[in-house]
Amino acid sequence: MPGVSEPQVSASVTLRAPAKLTLSLRVTGKRSDGYHLLDAEMVTVDLVDELTFVDGDDLRVDGPAAEDVPDDGRNLVRRALQAVARRAEVHLHKRIPAGAGLGGGSADAAAVLRWSGCDDLALAASLGSDVPFCLVGGRARVRGIGEALEPLPFEERRFTLLTPPRLSVSTLAVYAARDDLDGPSADGPNDLEPAALVVAPELARWRDKLGDATGRTPALAGSGSTWFVEGTFPEVERGVVVRTMRP
Numbered sequence: 001m002p003g004v005s006e007p008q009v010s011a012s013v014t015l016r017a018p019a020k021l022t023l024s025l026r027v028t029g030k031r032s033d034g035y036h037l038l039d040a041e042m043v044t045v046d047l048v049d050e051l052t053f054v055d056g057d058d059l060r061v062d063g064p065a066a067e068d069v070p071d072d073g074r075n076l077v078r079r080a081l082q083a084v085a086r087r088a089e090v091h092l093h094k095r096i097p098a099g100a101g102l103g104g105g106s107a108d109a110a111a112v113l114r115w116s117g118c119d120d121l122a123l124a125a126s127l128g129s130d131v132p133f134c135l136v137g138g139r140a141r142v143r144g145i146g147e148a149l150e151p152l153p154f155e156e157r158r159f160t161l162l163t164p165p166r167l168s169v170s171t172l173a174v175y176a177a178r179d180d181l182d183g184p185s186a187d188g189p190n191d192l193e194p195a196a197l198v199v200a201p202e203l204a205r206w207r208d209k210l211g212d213a214t215g216r217t218p219a220l221a222g223s224g225s226t227w228f229v230e231g232t233f234p235e236v237e238r239g240v241v242v243r244t245m246r247p
């Protein structure tokens, strides 16, 4: 109708932000700035956060893993928006537990970069060392401090994860403890495991719970707190079965 403007309906875009699982991690050195050099294998799994973007400037967090996730400037969604100089109202539905070694915050930041059309791995790395892998996804050998990615062929695999409730482990604290221990290598696939057990000794109880229920030797996901075994064990109490996803 002439003279009457149509109401503005902002386009809403929803993106999935999948968790990453670090299947193996060797610490190969240390940079002069204190960051550790890695040689790791990471895969994307189908435990996903969801981000919905509309016009505006806000962040709302809900979902089964939203507890203790800040919605202020500490949230990587806000930091990623700032890094790409974009504004949006974001509704973040959290399913990936925080502080669990599954790269949840990094996955959310990578989703913001994808939404904005940014594929700059150096910018991704400036937000966190897991963000480059989360941006590319799939399966990769990851080196440097996390920014050097070598894509690997997709493999269909399933894993059972056990994330201890109310136990989040600080990545920074685990690397610091590893330095204090003078960098022991682990017997298992993850060099961060001995240090994580020093930072959070109660992790051992959850490792044993998963080991007893499955008859397998659990590995720690990244810096923890999640333990995982390969295979499907729906009988594990609180266990979550995930499968690998293509990029």
Ligand code: C5P
Binding pocket: 034, 035, 036, 037, 038, 127, 128, 129, 130, 144, 145, 146, 171, 172, 175
């Ligand atoms: O990069 P992100 O924020 O995940 O790392 C948290 C902390 O973990 C860093 O501040 C650093 O102390 C430590 N870190 C490290 N080497 C890496 C990754 C993280 O020392 N490759």
